[in-house]
Amino acid sequence: xxxxxxxxxxxxxxxxxxxxxxxxxxxxxxxxxxxxxxxxxxxxxxxxxxxxxxxxxxxxxxxxxxxxxxxxxxxxxxxxxxxxxxxxxxxxxxxxxxxxxxxxxxxxxxxxxxxxxxxxxxxxxxxxxxxxxxxxxxxxxxxxxxxxxxxxxxxxxxxxxxxxxxxxxxxxxxxxxxxxxxxxxxxxxxxxxxxxxxxxxxxxxxxxxxxxxxxxxxxxxxxxxxxxxxxxxxxxxxx
Numbered sequence: 167x168x169x170x171x172x173x174x175x176x177x178x179x180x181x182x183x184x185x186x187x188x189x190x191x192x193x194x195x196x197x198x199x200x201x202x203x204x205x206x207x208x209x210x211x212x213x214x215x216x217x218x219x220x221x222x223x224x225x226x227x228x229x230x231x232x233x234x235x236x237x238x239x240x241x242x243x244x245x246x247x248x249x250x251x252x253x254x255x256x257x258x259x260x261x262x263x264x265x266x267x268x269x270x271x272x273x274x275x276x277x278x279x280x281x282x283x284x285x286x287x288x289x290x291x292x293x294x295x296x297x298x299x300x301x302x303x304x305x306x307x308x309x310x311x312x313x314x315x316x317x318x319x320x321x322x323x324x325x326x327x328x329x330x331x332x333x334x335x336x337x338x339x340x341x342x343x344x345x346x347x348x349x350x351x352x353x354x355x356x357x358x359x360x361x362x363x364x365x366x367x368x369x370x371x372x373x374x375x376x377x378x379x380x381x382x383x384x385x386x387x388x389x390x391x392x393x394x395x396x397x398x399x400x401x402x403x404x405x
Contacts, residue, residue, distance in 0.1 A: 169195060170203030172214060176221050177259060192217055226281040227259065228399050230380060233276040234388035239267040249276060252389055265289065266353055266377075274299070274374030275382040277402075278391070284403060288378060293405070294351040298376040299358050305367045306337050307344040315348070319361045327361065328352050343370060378402060 173184045173193070185203060187193050193200040194215040195207055207214055209223035233239065233249055240248045241263050249264055261280040266289055268276055279285060288295050315332035331349035338344075348358055359369045375382045379401040386392060394402070 167207055167209060168203060169193065169200055169205045169207050169214065172207050172209065172223065173216075173221070176223065177256065178216060178221065187216065226284075227262065227279060228281070228394040228402070229257070229262075229278040229391045230383060230386065230394055230398075231264075231276045231278055231391035232382060232386040232388050233268050233273050235271060235273050237389075238270055239264050239276065246270075249278065252391065257391075268374060269356060269372075272372045272374065273388055274372075275377050275380060276374075277377055277380065287405070288402070289353075291352065295378040296376070297350045297353060297374060297378075299348045299350070299372055299374050300335075301346050301348060301358060301362075301372045302370040303344050303346055303362050303367050304370060305342060305344065307332070307334055307346055307365075307367070309334075311365055314365070315361070319364055321360050321364050325354070327354070327357070330361070347375075378405075 170181065170184050170188070173179065173187070174181060178184060179187065184193075188200050188203055191199050191201075195205060195212055197213075209225075214221045214223075231249060231252070234252075236247075237252065238246050238248045241250050242248060250258065250262065253262075259280060262278055263280070263285070265277040265279060265285045268274060277288075287293060312332045312334065315330045318327050318329045320326045328351050330351070331347075333347040333349075335345040335347060348361070350357060354360075358372055362369050380394075380398060383392065
């Protein structure tokens with residue numbers, strides 16, 4: 167790998183800024199000053215420094231975001247704010263992307279990474295990664311609905327879904343609304359909303375609280391994010 171690519175991958179600056187660092191003799195590889203960005207480095211073996219700062223190479227990055235309402239799950243959009251617009255400049259990378267999607271009017275746990283193979287594995291239909299949602303739904307949801315979810319709901323357009331777990335948390339007679347949890351093994355378009363729509367009810371609020379082994383950090387406010395811990399990454403990768 168070229169040293170200028172190494173530095174760019176590690177967000178040490180724009181290509182123009184990196185060329186200036188090299189010109190100003192600020193970059194060292196194994197204590198030897200770098201005179202050209204074409205110098206080859208082995209990220210595992212070689213030590214790269216910016217002045218006295220050792221730059222550790224990291225290939226993959228993983229972030230947990232608490233996606234807020236009204237923001238698109240996309241890498242970019244000309245008209246609307248996306249989840250990537252919520253990143254600080256120091257963390258933002260061109261190769262980051264959200265794994266799967268949450269609708270604009272859904273909030274909660276969103277995994278963002280640059281590990282394409284992991285994203286593919288997590289979203290593969292045969293992987294059946296569990297996703298848990300908390301929802302407030304109109305009407306009184308009964309045990310009959312629990313059974314229908316377990317059998318596999320058939321949507322109004324005829325689509326038959328895989329069995330899902332529906333847990334009734336609380337019914338408010340005053341509001342005529344039920345708080346529920348739904349655990350899915352697939353992720354079709356507006357799935358939770360369409361499932362309750364097939365029962366004649368509407369989803370008032372929807373929030374994803376888990377994705378595979380990841381649990382939404384209770385201290386993570388909507389619109390904020392953090393890097394995953396090593397343990398969380400290992401559990402994701404190991405499946």
